[in-house]
Amino acid sequence: xxxxxxxxxxxxxxxxxxxxxxxxxxxxxxxxxxxxxxxxxxxxxxxxxxxxxxxxxxxxxxxxxxxxxxxxxxxxxxxxxxxxxxxxxxxxxxxxxxxxxxxxxxxxxxxxxxxxxxxxxxxxxxxxxxxxxxxxxxxxxxxxxxxxxxxxxxxxxxxxxxxxxxxxxxxxxxxxxxxxxxxxxxxxxxxxxxxxxxxxxxxxxxxxxxxxxxxxxxxxxxxxxxxxxxxxxxxxxxxxxxxxxxxxxxxxxxxxxxxxxxxxxxxxxxxxxxxxxxxxxxxxxxxxxxxxxxxxxxxxxxxxxxxxxxxxxxxxxxxxxxxxxxxxxxxxxxxxxxxxxxxxxxxxxxxxxxxxxxxxxxxxxxxxxxxxxxxxxxxxxxxxxxxxxxxxxxxxxxxxxxxxxxxxxxxxxxxxxxxxx
Numbered sequence: 001x002x003x004x005x006x007x008x009x010x011x012x013x014x015x016x017x018x019x020x021x022x023x024x025x026x027x028x029x030x031x032x033x034x035x036x037x038x039x040x041x042x043x044x045x046x047x048x049x050x051x052x053x054x055x056x057x058x059x060x061x062x063x064x065x066x067x068x069x070x071x072x073x074x075x076x077x078x079x080x081x082x083x084x085x086x087x088x089x090x091x092x093x094x095x096x097x098x099x100x101x102x103x104x105x106x107x108x109x110x111x112x113x114x115x116x117x118x119x120x121x122x123x124x125x126x127x128x129x130x131x132x133x134x135x136x137x138x139x140x141x142x143x144x145x146x147x148x149x150x151x152x153x154x155x156x157x158x159x160x161x162x163x164x165x166x167x168x169x170x171x172x173x174x175x176x177x178x179x180x181x182x183x184x185x186x187x188x189x190x191x192x193x194x195x196x197x198x199x200x201x202x203x204x205x206x207x208x209x210x211x212x213x214x215x216x217x218x219x220x221x222x223x224x225x226x227x228x229x230x231x232x233x234x235x236x237x238x239x240x241x242x243x244x245x246x247x248x249x250x251x252x253x254x255x256x257x258x259x260x261x262x263x264x265x266x267x268x269x270x271x272x273x274x275x276x277x278x279x280x281x282x283x284x285x286x287x288x289x290x291x292x293x294x295x296x297x298x299x300x301x302x303x304x305x306x307x308x309x310x311x312x313x314x315x316x317x318x319x320x321x322x323x324x325x326x327x328x329x330x331x332x333x334x335x336x337x338x339x340x341x342x343x344x345x346x347x348x349x350x351x352x353x354x355x356x357x358x359x360x361x362x363x364x365x366x367x368x369x370x371x372x373x374x375x376x377x378x379x380x381x382x383x384x385x386x387x388x389x390x391x392x393x394x395x396x397x398x399x400x401x402x403x404x405x406x407x408x409x410x411x412x413x414x415x416x417x418x419x420x421x
Contacts, residue, residue, distance in 0.1 A: 155202040155238070156189055158222060159215045163206035165240075165276035169265070169305065171338035172206060181211075181218055190225035193233065201226070202261075204238035209278065214240065216248035220255035227256045234258045234390055236301070244283050246290050253294045258390060259329075260291045261301040264322070267314035274308055274343070289325040299328045299367070299390075303376070305335040306354070309346040315357065319364055328367040332357050333375040349373065 162178035163170070182188075193201050203222060208215040216239075223235055236259035242248035253260055266274045268281040288300050302322060304315070315332075322330060332354060337345050354371040361369025 155204055156193070158185060158189070158203060158205040159208050159218060160206060164209040165207045165278060167265075167275045167279070168343040169274055169308070169335060169338075171342065176210075178206070178208065178210065181208075181215070186218065186222040186225050189222050190229045193226055194229040198233060200234045200236070202236045202238055203257075205240065207240040207276075209243060213251070214242035214245060214248050216242060216245075216251040219252050223252075223255040223257050236261055238263065239287075241279060241283050241287050243278065244286065246286070249287055249290050250294050253291050253298060257298075259299045259301055260288075261303070262287045262291075263303040264318065265303070266305055266308055267310045267318045268321075269314055270309055274305075285321065285325055288322075288327055292326050300326070301329040301331070302327055303331045303333070306332055306349045306357075307335045307345055307347050308343070316360070319357075319361060319366075323364050323366065330361055330366055330369055331375050332361075332369070332371040334373040 157172075159181055160179050161173055162175040163172045164174070164176065164178060166174040189203075203219070203226075205215060205219065219237060219239065223237065226233070226235060235257045237252055237255075237257045238261040239249075239252055241262065262284060264281060264284045265271070265279075271279070271281045284302075288302060291298060291300050304318060306315070319330065334349055334354075335345060337343070351373055354373060354375075358369050358371035361371065
């Protein structure tokens with residue numbers, strides 16, 4: 001055994017340059033290291049690997065650019081920008097998808113402003129949560145501050161900040177056993193919102209599959225108290241699917257809200273990959289359809305994310321399905337990955353494509369289609385809804401009542417005084 005080791009070491013000694021060539025035996029420290037056959041073989045494999053890597057590096061270096069490629073006046077034409085950013089990849093290798101930078105049209109300003117600061121302080125003081133913060137919405141400063149048209153909106157998240165579901169696009173915390181409901185929350189929410197001077201409020205919630213009614217009564221109670229304290233404010237509720245419990249849907253529908261929203265989130269084919277397994281595309285359609293059956297005059301609304309791998313045909317089919325069940329409003333926005341733990345963005349959809357879907361939505365008969373890279377389910381809801389739908393409906397109702405008063409012989413001035421009260 002010793003003779004075999006000595007022969008191996010004698011043959012490799014000149015190449016490895018770690019033995020004393022003046023003697024036939026290796027150094028004592030090497031003998032200690034190679035006490036068994038396994039150690040010697042391991043050592044030789046590592047040595048061979050190092051030599052192989054050096055040889056590969058030398059070959060790759062020789063294949064690369066020479067000094068002439070870097071000096072001025074070279075005979076080669078200058079590289080285009082796209083070419084200069086490409087890596088040299090062997091033909092038999094599969095190139096990895098390059099990192100996608102955030103397009104300019106998706107970059108927003110840091111949220112500032114007195115209204116923004118006031119709302120944030122009130123939320124912390126009352127232990128309230130907003131989906132604006134939890135979902136890391138890029139429009140938070142614009143919405144809370146009032147934006148271009150000075151119509152301030154906010155989205156309050158009821159029933160805590162722990163969701164019993166785990167959708168791949170959502171950054172809200174997930175828990176199988178979330179904290180108990182705060183019985184004071186409906187009153188706190190109503191008091192806070194009535195002081196903020198908002199034109200439009202969106203109430204949403206985490207999914208609470210741990211509750212018998214899914215939290216629908218908690219939702220309804222908050223709406224009733226809010227309408228009592230601020231009767232002029234427009235209230236939109238963005239609910240979950242209540243696990244298909246239509247009684248829970250009815251409870252919220254008849255609570256006094258102005259807009260009932262429930263998001264399908266994506267096209268049907270991608271739903272199992274994007275949403276929690278307990279949420280289905282057809283179940284979401286049943287929720288929206290049931291709202292119209294219970295209260296046909298109530299505005300219904302849903303939202304679709306783009307950039308998660310959908311095709312144009314799938315988006316078109318989705319829009320047609322929504323109009324079939326008489327959904328009134330739809331929003332389409334760019335999916336933006338909240339953290340590295342969430343699903344990746346498939347593509348950043350060009351703004352022109354969003355403009356296309358806005359026209360398609362209008363042609364299909366939606367009352368309003370909000371479509372843009374930064375559009376979210378409740379983004380600038382006050383601007384879009386109050387200006388385009390709700391105020392128009394109020395005017396139509398006022399005109400109808402005025403016509404009835406005139407026909408009954410009541411003076412117009414008296415009716416106007418009653419309307420202004």
